[in-house]
Amino acid sequence: MDTNSGKILVCGAGGFIGGHLVADLLKLGYTDIRAVDQKPFKEWYQQAHEVENLRLDLQDKSACERASRDVRTVYNLAADMGGMGFIENNRALCMLSVLINTHLLMAAQKFNVDRFFYASSACVYAAEKQVTADVVALKEADAYPAMPEDGYGWEKLFSERMCRHFREDFGIATRMARYHNVYGPFGTYDGGREKAPAAICRKVIQAKLSGKREIEIWGDGSQTRSFMYIDDCVKGTQDILASDLEEPINLGSNELVTINQLVDIVEEIGGVKLKRTYNLKAPKGVRGRNSDNTLIRKYLGWEPSTKLRDGLEKTYRWIYDQMNSAGADTTMPVLGV
Numbered sequence: 420m421d422t423n424s425g426k427i428l429v430c431g432a433g434g435f436i437g438g439h440l441v442a443d444l445l446k447l448g449y450t451d452i453r454a455v456d457q458k459p460f461k462e463w464y465q466q467a468h469e470v471e472n473l474r475l476d477l478q479d480k481s482a483c484e485r486a487s488r489d490v491r492t493v494y495n496l497a498a499d500m501g502g503m504g505f506i507e508n509n510r511a512l513c514m515l516s517v518l519i520n521t522h523l524l525m526a527a528q529k530f531n532v533d534r535f536f537y538a539s540s541a542c543v544y545a546a547e548k549q550v551t552a553d554v555v556a557l558k559e560a561d562a563y564p565a566m567p568e569d570g571y572g573w574e575k576l577f578s579e580r581m582c583r584h585f586r587e588d589f590g591i592a593t594r595m596a597r598y599h600n601v602y603g604p605f606g607t608y609d610g611g612r613e614k615a616p617a618a619i620c621r622k623v624i625q626a627k628l629s630g631k632r633e634i635e636i637w638g639d640g641s642q643t644r645s646f647m648y649i650d651d652c653v654k655g656t657q658d659i660l661a662s663d664l665e666e667p668i669n670l671g672s673n674e675l676v677t678i679n680q681l682v683d684i685v686e687e688i689g690g691v692k693l694k695r696t697y698n699l700k701a702p703k704g705v706r707g708r709n710s711d712n713t714l715i716r717k718y719l720g721w722e723p724s725t726k727l728r729d730g731l732e733k734t735y736r737w738i739y740d741q742m743n744s745a746g747a748d749t750t751m752p753v754l755g756v
């Protein structure tokens with residue numbers, strides 16, 4: 420896309436990924452940006468004052484029309500979501516995000532939007548393909564026959580189909596990425612919607628600051644995942660939007676770790692060693708999941724490659740500063756101490 424290619428709408432701009440996307444678009448020279456979220460502005464993780472910021476509830480059709488007027492490109496990153504603790508206990512809320520994507524697609528059609536990006540998720544994948552920790556990475560075709568994560572995953576799969584049919588029937592160039600566990604600074608790290616990397620950073624920091632050298636881990640710690648650093652997510656999102664890829668594609672790292680290994684890395688960054696307890700009753704999601712990146716390598720000649728250790732260090736540092744911003748000692752620990 421060239422930087423004069425028309426107004427860009429970022430939905431969910433007050434959230435984690437949307438906030439980073441707006442910041443990156445500005446860095447790349449795009450100036451005609453409309454940023455929309457339902458949250459009060461003071462709760463946005465990042466707010467760029469040089470763009471048009473609107474507070475709208477995008478489940479509402481007229482709000483989607485307000486947001487989409489004069490727009491050439493839509494990034495839909497707005498959804499009611501969180502980590503496993505949230506999505507396993509709020510299935511109806513997660514499914515209601517279908518209203519956002521549906522009304523946005525209808526508005527995009529009405530206002531002749533050129534390109535439309537939808538943020539889907541690895542939660543669309545069939546649960547039966549994710550029952551062991553020793554995983555075979557998930558290929559795009561593994562989403563069918565469909566048996567996704569209940570609630571959140573079904574909404575994502577349905578919305579992918581809506582995007583597909585709006586492309587086939589109405590000619591909107593819809594693009595879809597299936598994100599695999601995104602993490603980084605300027606995101607949720609407490610309150611119940613946080614995901615594993617941020618939650619573990621927070622718990623390690625809490626243990627460090629309180630002197631109570633213990634950590635509770637959800638599950639038995641041997642479940643496996645891959646985690647994608649936010650910079651890779653933002654680049655991949657823009658590249659997928661600009662591509663000819665009409666089918667949903669994985670956007671994730673394939674650096675597989677157990678949750679115990681994730682804790683090892685964060686402990687090392689924090690310079691502490693904690694006594695681990697395992698909460699086997701807590702929500703833990705599928706047993707193992709990794710991203711097969713064959714297609715993204717083939718079509719984009721690129722894949723997310725930020726090392727988990729490097730991304731976690733930046734994330735830990737940001738969360739540490741947030742938690743410690745009351746004015747106590749904000750200096751980072753010396754590594755390995």
Ligand code: NAD
Pocket residue numbers: 430431432433434435436437455456457458475476477478479495496497498499500501519538539540541597598599600601602606607614
């Ligand atoms: P986030 O919760 O930080 O951001 C989502 C934003 O959408 C929030 O700021 C929220 O206020 C906004 N929103 C929710 N309902 C809205 C509404 N009705 N109207 C307007 N705004 C509304 O989440 P995120 O991590 O930035 O995720 C962005 C997208 O990526 C979501 O669609 C999510 O499902 C998808 N995704 C994220 C991950 C991940 O690991 N973060 C993984 C897979 C998919």
